[in-house]
Amino acid sequence: MYEIRESRNGPLIKFAHIGDHVWHVWHCDLESGVIYGMLIHSCYVDDGQGKHVPIVDNKGCVLDSLLLSDIQYDDQAITAYAKTRVFKYSDKIQLYFTCTVQLCVKNDGGCDDVTPPVCEDEFLTQLPIEYSSSERSYYDDPSHFQHHSIF
Template identity: 35%
Template sequence: MAILSQDNPSGVIQRVCISVQLHPLFVTDADRSYCAQCVYVKSHVVGDFESSLDISESLPTELAPQFDLEAMPKCSYTIRKGSESGPEVHYAVVGESVYHVWRCPGENTGILVQNCFVEDGQGNRILIIDQNGCGVDQYVMATPEYSSDLTSAFQETRVFKFAQRTIIRFICQIRICLRSDECEKLTVGGNFSFGKKT
């Protein structure tokens, strides 16, 4: 079990992973890995959402993070095949087209996807969407596109991986704003007002 505290946003992350290996010496396709993560946040940022993409013969089963915040919308981050509403994927091939989809359905709230990182599980972590919601390297991941009601965002990308690594993990923050006033103060990039072209 790993317990990490973070300053931006202020909170605590607890993560536990369990691997079930059926053979004592060899990794087989019958082996399974299970990971659970709890994020406790102390600000308007709902939390870090994680979506893993396994690029190997072994296909671990990830348990989706669960959050129980009373007044906040229930948010999700998934990787999908074919379109933003296509089937969820956990295994892909380098170069394959996939859609990263962030959703926080709520009547009076909108979202900003920010501070997204890709990790290799070995300590290497690269920023791909900055604190303002802008894609850092448009070739890796462009700035997300937002729905007109600001409750969801998506971005199509081509699958990539770290050299000598077969699993990558995406971690993003989703900032919640009130559509009545707070969402208009947030901006994505130089040519966009939050959620709309200007």
């Protein structure tokens, strides 16, 4: 199950303002955490018109820490979390997040070298052109917040 929440365990978000802090939460049956591990990878943001911006690579490493924090994993449950600030494309009011969720069997080291991922700080910020540094400072100013739906 994928959800957007106010905090890791907080209420679900239905609407948010640009700049609000929210949490992406991925989770499966909590009782299965003893058997399985989870890796979130190959995530991208889609504007609904076919423009995809990658935000997590195929190893599960975040590509732009300004858009998404490193994904955290709960070792006792099949749950992953990532904090972000609400953002948007300059000409769109909705964004769609898509990720691949990979499960592995913990028995006999089946999740070793899979999850959690080992990420290096090799990536530079890869913000799309529509979200330049001047827009970043604009969206950091709460007086510019707008109300948008999150789907």
